[in-house]
Amino acid sequence: MPEPLGEFQRRMLEFIVNYIRREGMPPTNREIGKAMKIASTGHVDYHLSMLEKRGYIIREAKKSRGIKLTRHPWGIPVEGTIAAGEPIEIFSEPDQTIEVGHGVDPESSFALIVRGQSMIEDHICDGDYVVIKRQRTCENGDIVVAVHLVEGTPGKATLKRFFLEKEQVRLQPANAELEPIYIPRDEWDREWEIQGKVIAIVRHYGGPGRAA
C-alpha cells in the first residue's frame, strides 16, 4: 500500500519512529528539522505532508506533536482467566493490559490468562496469556474461545480447538488426559457462541508481571 520513499524522506520517517520509541511521544517539526539539518520549519512541514500523502503517517492539524504512525504498537486489555479442564467464567481483570505490536487491532482483540494444562500439547501453558481476536466464526483447527450460553448466567467459556464434523461440533483439548466435548449441531447453534480465536500467545518467565 505505501508508495516507495526517497532516501531523505525514508531517513526522516526512521527518525520519527525512533524518536517515538525513545521519547514516548512524537517529535515537533522543529525537532525534526534540527535532527535532519533542515533550517526551515516550513521545509519540515513540506516533507511531513509528503509522508502523509504517501500513507506513512497521519497528522492532526494544528496539534503539537500531531504525528501518528499508520502502523503502530498498541496494548490490549486482559479480560480474565480461562480454563482448562472445566469451563469457567471469564471475569474481568480491570486495568490490566499487555502490549502486542504486530498490527493487532486493540478494538477487536483482548487477552486471557490461561489456567490449567488443557492445551499443553499445543504448548500453551498454565499462566500464558492468549491473545484473542474477536470473531463469531472460525475454521476447522482454530483454537477458539467457545461460550456455552446458559440462561441467567453470563455464560461459561472454554479454550479448545474447533472441529466441525458431520453431525456435531467437536471441541478438542490438547491434552490426552482430557476428553473432547461433542455438541450436536442444533444445540451448538442454539446454545453456543464463538467469541474469538487465538492469534498469539505471550509467556513471561520469572518476572513479576506486567505494567499498567
Place this chain on the structure above:
Amino acid sequence: MPEPLGEFQRRMLEFIVNYIRREGMPPTNREIGKAMKIASTGHVDYHLSMLEKRGYIIREAKKSRGIKLTRHPWGIPVEGTIAAGEPIEIFSEPDQTIEVGHGVDPESSFALIVRGQSMIEDHICDGDYVVIKRQRTCENGDIVVAVHLVEGTPGKATLKRFFLEKEQVRLQPANAELEPIYIPRDEWDREWEIQGKVIAIVRHYGGPGRAA
C-alpha cells in the same frame, strides 16, 4: 516504590495512560484539565507535579506534552534466529522489532526467533520469539543464550537450560532426543559466554508477521 495515590490522582494517571495508548502521544495539560473537569491549567500542573514527586511520571520542563510514564511499553529489536539441535550464528534481522510491555528495558533486551524443536518440552516451539535480557551471569535452571567463542568467528550461539555442576557446566536442551552439552569448568570460563536469559516468549498464530 511508588507511593499510593488518592482517588483523584489515580483517575488522572489512568486518563494519561489511556490517552497515550489511544493517541500515541501524551496529553497536554489543558487536555487533562478538560477531561478531569479542571478549570485551571495551573491546577493540572499542581497535580502533575504530585504525580511526578511520587514517581509515577517524569516531566520534561517546558516541553509540550512533556509527560513520560515511568513504566511504559517499548519495542525491542529482533536480532536473529537461534537454534536448536546445532548451534548456529546469530545474524541480524535489521529493523524488525516486537513489542513487549511489562517494563522490559529496551536497552538491555533483545529478541530472537527460535528455529527447531530443541526446547519443545519447555513449550518453546519453532518460530516462537524469545525475549532475552542481556546479562553475563545466570542461575541454575535458567534458559540462556550461550555463545561458544571460537577465534576468528563471531561466535556460535545456542539456547539451552543452564546447570552448574561439580566439575562442569551442563547445557540442557528440552528435548529427550537431544543430548546435553557438557563443558569442563576451565573450558567454560575460557571459551564460553552467557549472552542473556529468556524472560518471555511470544508466539503468533496464522498472522503474517509484525509491524515495524
Place this chain on the structure above:
DNA sequence: CATTGACTCGAATAGCCGTTCTACTCTTGA
C-alpha cells in the same frame, strides 16, 4: 480560634508550535 496542608480558580507571561507565504536553486524533460 488559629494553623496547617491539600486543593482550586483565574489571570498573566514567555516561549513553543504548526502553518503559510515569498523567493530562490536545481534537475528533468519537452
Place this chain on the structure above:
DNA sequence: TCAAGAGTAGAACGGCTATTCGAGTCAATG
C-alpha cells in the same frame, strides 16, 4: 530555451503550552 516539479531558506502570524503567581476554599488538628 522554457516550464514544471522537487527541494530549500527565511520570516511572520496566530494559536497553543507549560509555568508561575496571588488569592481563595475546605477539612482536619492543635
